Amino acid sequence: MTQAASSHSDSTAFVAVKKLTKRFGSVVAVNNVDLTLSRGETLAIIGPSAAGKSVLMKCLVGIYGADEGTIYLDQDDVSDTNAPERPKWAAKIGMLFQQNALFDSLTVWENICFRQIELGTLSRKAAKERAVELLGLVGLAQESAELTPSDLSGGMQKRVGIARAISTDPELLLLDNPTAGLDPVLSNHIELMISKIATQRGTTVISITNDMQIARTRYQNLMMMHDGKVYWSGKTDDIDDAHNAHLTQMLDGSSQGPITMRTGKREDGIFA
C-alpha cells in the first residue's frame, strides 16, 4: 500500500495520494500524507481523535480539495473538488459517514437508493427492489425497508449506511468508523460482512477504525495517523508484538508523541 509496503508503481496504483496537505486556518488537519493502494486492496486507518483520519477520507471522496499535494484515483487527477474527473468518481465511490448521515424524513429504502432516485437512474419501483436486495446483503429483514432511521437501533442504522454506500456497486468504498459505538459481537459481524463484500466484488476498501484487533484481522494494510501525519504504515501481516503494543498505546493515548520502534518501518522519519 504505502510507499514502504507496496510493490506496485504509482502507474498501476488505484489510489495514489502524494504529499497531501489540508488546512483549516492554522490547523494542519492532513500533513504531507502519502498513500498508495492497488485495486481490490483493503486498508484500515487508525489513530487518536483529531488525527486527520476523517479529513483525509473527505479529501478522497471530494468534499475537500487538496491545499498541497495530489490525489489520483485510477490515474485521474481528482486533487481539486472541481476537477473535471470528479463527477465521474461520485458514482464510483461509496461512503459511510461517521454519523451515518441518514435522512430522517425518508424511509430506509429511500435512504439506501437516495442517489439513484435523485439522479433518476432507477425508477422508484426498481430502487425499492434494489434496496430490499441490499438489506438482505447487510443482514436486515426486508420489512425494515418501510421504517425510518429513527425506528432503528444504532447497529441497524450502520447497516443501512453501509447498504447505501455499496448501493452503486462502488469501485472504492470509504467507511468512517463502521463499527463505532457497537458491541464487539456486532462489530465483528459488520466487519466480516465488509470483508465478504470486498472479496466478492473486488472493491477497494478504506476504513477508519479504533479497534486494532479488527484492523489486524480484517484488513490487508494499516496506516496509523497522529496530528495529521502518517506515523506508521505497512502490511498488517508485518505487525509483530512490538508494533502492536506501540500502535495500541498511541491509539489509546497512553503513549505521548513520537515513539521508537526498532522493528518498525521508517515512515515520516519517526521510527528508527
Ligand SMILES: Nc1ncnc2c1ncn2[C@@H]1O[C@H](COP(=O)(O)OP(=O)(O)OP(=O)(O)O)[C@@H](O)[C@H]1O
Ligand atoms: N470543517 C472543519 N473546519 C475546521 N477544522 C476542522 C474541520 N474538519 C476537521 N477539522 C479539524 O481537523 C483536525 C482533524 O479532524 P478529523 O475529523 O480528520 O479527525 P479524526 O482523526 O477523524 O478524529 P475523530 O476520530 O475524533 O473523528 C481536527 O483538529 C479537527 O478539529
